[in-house]
Amino acid sequence: MDVREQPPIDGDAWLESLHTEHGPAVHRYLVSLTLGDRATAEDLLQETMLRAWRHYPALSRDPSGIRSWLFTVARNLVIDAGRARKVRPAEVSPPDLTQVPAAGDAMERVLTAGLVREALRRLSPQHRTVLVELYFTENPAADIASRLGVPEGTVKSRAHYALRALRQVMHDMES
CATH class of the missing domain: 1.10.10.10 (Winged helix-like DNA-binding domain superfamily/Winged helix DNA-binding domain)
Structure with missing residues (x-):
């Protein structure tokens, strides 16, 4: 079902048809923007579709610009994610617990x-x-x-x- 051909019945059906028609193209676009990070691209695609669902009343009245709107939102989300990473302090990985000495470690044996x-x-x-x-x-x-x-x-x-x-x-x- 093409979202431009017939008026949507409800937001859920509209979102499903929107995802079916535009989701794969937006996902490919996001994968290219995230340099092949498919997990991040999936997350950003979900956020893009969530924003489309939130703007359902305005978008459903003018289906002609939906695809460009989705690509713009997706691009902005990638930019926002990059900015958030720059502002956030560098993540420190937790210590490797396999390197923590166990009970009866080597030092105890030496002593x-x-x-x-x-x-x-x-x-x-x-x-x-x-x-x-x-x-x-x-x-x-x-x-x-x-x-x-x-x-x-x-x-x-x-x-x-x-x-x-x-x-x-x-x-x-x-x-």
Whole structure:
């Protein structure tokens, strides 16, 4: 239905026919004015049609100039949007939350590692050797026993007492 051929029945039907007939051309025009930004062009097309709907009584009486009116309004909206961007302070993007350290971040691990290193220095050489072999180099108790020349049970017993001594040393260091 051509808006120039027959008088509109109501504003909604008139706007629908206006959008059908002129919407694609105005949209292409807006895409070119916004340098290919289709989302902004869509927003501006909606605003253009909203203004046409608000001016329905005047525009519906003279359908001959509707297309040029729509293009003028669309152009003015692009100009207004550009001016608003210049007046508005520059937008600051929110911080990248993926870069925020999580609980147990690297610094905490470094501090804990330093604390454990100092506590290990305070243990007896037998206890320190067994803990380093079991937990840091992850050697099995049988291999450690054969390397140290002691029974496997002795390695396990030393590990038990070494962990207890390590806990006590770390507790003393923290307080």
